Amino acid sequence: MRANTLDARAAAKGAAAGRRPSDWRLYAMLAAPAIIVFIFSYIPIGGVLIAFQNYSPDKGVLGSEFVGLKWFRVFFAMPDSARIVANTVAIAVGKIACSQLASVVFALLLNEVRGAAYKRSLQTITYFPHFLSWVIIGTVFIDMLSTRGLVNQILGAFGTAPKFFLGDPRLFQPTAVLLETWKEFGWGAIMYLAAISNISPDLYEAATIDGAGRLKQALHVTLPGIRGIALMLAVLALGGILNAGFEQILVLYNPSVYETGDIVDTFIYRYGLLDAQFSMSAAIGLFKSLIGLALMLAANWAAARFSDYRVL
Amino acid sequence: MKDNSMSSRIFDAFNCAFLAFLALLCFMPMVHVMALSLSDSVSANTNAVLFLPKGANFEAYKMVFGNPKFLRAFGVSVFRTAVGTGANLLLTILAAYPLSKEANQLRGRTLIVGYFIIPMMISGGLIPMFILISKIGLMDSIWALILPGACNVGYVIMMMNFFRGINKSLLESAVIDGANEFVILFRIVLPMSMASVATIALFCVVAHWNEWFGGTIYLNARDLWPLQTLLKTMMVQLDLTGMRPDEIARIKLLSDRSFRAAQVMFATVPILFVYPFAQKYFIKGVTLGSVKE
Numbered sequence: 001m002r003a004n005t006l007d008a009r010a011a012a013k014g015a016a017a018g019r020r021p022s023d024w025r026l027y028a029m030l031a032a033p034a035i036i037v038f039i040f041s042y043i044p045i046g047g048v049l050i051a052f053q054n055y056s057p058d059k060g061v062l063g064s065e066f067v068g069l070k071w072f073r074v075f076f077a078m079p080d081s082a083r084i085v086a087n088t089v090a091i092a093v094g095k096i097a098c099s100q101l102a103s104v105v106f107a108l109l110l111n112e113v114r115g116a117a118y119k120r121s122l123q124t125i126t127y128f129p130h131f132l133s134w135v136i137i138g139t140v141f142i143d144m145l146s147t148r149g150l151v152n153q154i155l156g157a158f159g160t161a162p163k164f165f166l167g168d169p170r171l172f173q174p175t176a177v178l179l180e181t182w183k184e185f186g187w188g189a190i191m192y193l194a195a196i197s198n199i200s201p202d203l204y205e206a207a208t209i210d211g212a213g214r215l216k217q218a219l220h221v222t223l224p225g226i227r228g229i230a231l232m233l234a235v236l237a238l239g240g241i242l243n244a245g246f247e248q249i250l251v252l253y254n255p256s257v258y259e260t261g262d263i264v265d266t267f268i269y270r271y272g273l274l275d276a277q278f279s280m281s282a283a284i285g286l287f288k289s290l291i292g293l294a295l296m297l298a299a300n301w302a303a304a305r306f307s308d309y310r311v312l
Numbered sequence: 313m314k315d316n317s318m319s320s321r322i323f324d325a326f327n328c329a330f331l332a333f334l335a336l337l338c339f340m341p342m343v344h345v346m347a348l349s350l351s352d353s354v355s356a357n358t359n360a361v362l363f364l365p366k367g368a369n370f371e372a373y374k375m376v377f378g379n380p381k382f383l384r385a386f387g388v389s390v391f392r393t394a395v396g397t398g399a400n401l402l403l404t405i406l407a408a409y410p411l412s413k414e415a416n417q418l419r420g421r422t423l424i425v426g427y428f429i430i431p432m433m434i435s436g437g438l439i440p441m442f443i444l445i446s447k448i449g450l451m452d453s454i455w456a457l458i459l460p461g462a463c464n465v466g467y468v469i470m471m472m473n474f475f476r477g478i479n480k481s482l483l484e485s486a487v488i489d490g491a492n493e494f495v496i497l498f499r500i501v502l503p504m505s506m507a508s509v510a511t512i513a514l515f516c517v518v519a520h521w522n523e524w525f526g527g528t529i530y531l532n533a534r535d536l537w538p539l540q541t542l543l544k545t546m547m548v549q550l551d552l553t554g555m556r557p558d559e560i561a562r563i564k565l566l567s568d569r570s571f572r573a574a575q576v577m578f579a580t581v582p583i584l585f586v587y588p589f590a591q592k593y594f595i596k597g598v599t600l601g602s603v604k605e
Contacts, residue, residue, distance in 0.1 A: 033403045033404075037463050045435065122334075135540045
């Protein structure tokens with residue numbers, strides 16, 4: 001009797017779902033988000049037209065004269081362009097490699113800690129910097145890394161001559177990479193710790209029976225257990241290879257380190273907004289966006305192929 | 313898994329010590345700043361302060377709190393964080409709920425998903441956005457900091473995945489009882505999703521509180537600057553071309569380090585308040601955001 005009622009209810013549900021395939025209210029809900037996305041995402045995408053124009057704010061996007069690929073040629077003919085792209089790639093790759101590696105090592109070591117409370121507090125403290133803005137971190141570290149700041153005081157105690165971390169072109173890139181790693185390694189470890197907690201305890205048990213000590217367990221059970229996610233994150237990060245961290249660089253750099261510290265985004269910012277070279281900056285922006293898109297699609301394909309993960 | 317051999321214990325000791333050192337590394341810069349902010353400016357400017365205040369006083373904080381510029385910027389930050397987070401949540405929920413339906417309930421779902429995903433892959437970039445903001449009259453308006461990012465597609469996808477985890481039969485029963493989709497969303501789905509909403513809300517709060525770049529390009533009127541933008545413009549403007557390190561050090565000395573440190577604390581303490589009770593949500597957000605569709 002009861003089963004029959006349930007069946008009838010299920011049938012009614014099916015009918016209800018079938019009768020009203022698309023409630024208009026669902027579309028009504030989508031209207032506001034769709035409009036916001038149209039205005040603030042699609043119109044700017046259309047705005048890249050100015051990359052092919054001599055854009056003048058008075059004539060507008062529709063009235064300005066078309067000049068084809070002129071601005072792309074101008075940018076690539078600039079002596080700075082190769083250096084800027086090289087800086088961007090160097091900083092981005094350094095950050096990806098360094099912070100991923102630090103996150104993996106940190107997750108592996110944290111996994112070996114036996115006290116749950118100690119483990120949790122360590123995690124809480126190490127991902128705190130993730131929640132600070134680059135303005136705050138920049139203000140703190142420009143002071144700490146200055147020639148008379150805290151870091152040089154400590155290095156001085158070991159007899160090292162003061163280093164000018166943010167003013168020396170040779171030191172700027174490593175400093176930017178290390179600061180990014182400092183800020184993000186704890187946060188990045190969350191993914192790995194989640195993956196580690198998904199590894200079946202049976203595997204560890206079997207390894208113990210086979211006589212594997214902790215080191216062997218870490219190397220042959222834990223590490224393979226997070227290999228998939230590490231590969232996926234690394235591959236996906238490749239899509240961002242022209243994103244070297246605009247806000248960080250903008251906060252930390254200064255004219256004396258443009259040689260190694262200037263990246264595509266800061267260049268666009270200076271030429272585009274400070275010097276009002278709208279068309280050329282839009283062209284560089286488009287170049288960056290297209291490279292990013294191509295890399296991201298390739299990365300997605302690779303991630304799906306090698307780690308059965310789909311992002312889209 | 314328990315291994316109590318000597319080598320294992322030695323490893324534990326080193327491991328715990330090393331991790332403690334890492335944690336200190338993450339934490340000590342803020343302790344240093346706090347010590348500076350509480351020290352008298354002579355000690356601060358002569359590098360006498362490490363991790364404990366020297367000549368403890370609240371002068372620097374009095375300067376911050378006595379300055380209407382900082383209080384106003386704090387107010388602007390609170391406003392944009394509250395309104396911006398509200399707008400973000402509303403639009404995220406309104407987009408995520410219909411998209412959590414199957415294609416037979418929302419005709420054209422694939423197309424609509426595509427419409428929302430494309431902007432994640434390609435963007436107009438800084439310059440077209442800047443031109444847009446100036447053309448539609450949002451320059452010098454606080455809405456220039458709120459509207460452009462109000463529908464974050466990443467959050468929409470996260471939220472959609474949360475909604476998909478809800479038991480379908482519950483929603484179907486509501487349909488039979490005559491509830492329309494608005495009623496279902498706001499009376500049934502949302503109350504069941506408060507933990508997820510809280511997760512996204514916290515991400516929005518932190519993002520809005522920390523964002524500063526928008527203010528520097530869209531707002532010329534200093535009265536409208538949020539706190540982080542104000543602090544950015546007050547950072548030491550290092551133009552060090554052709555200067556010797558000792559000259560630069562002297563310039564650094566001229567700025568009042570304890571005052572600057574107090575400004576940093578002023579902008580960071582709200583995050584410190586949110587942080588402890590928010591942690592579990594943050595972790596949840598990271599791990600659930602990666603759920604496969």
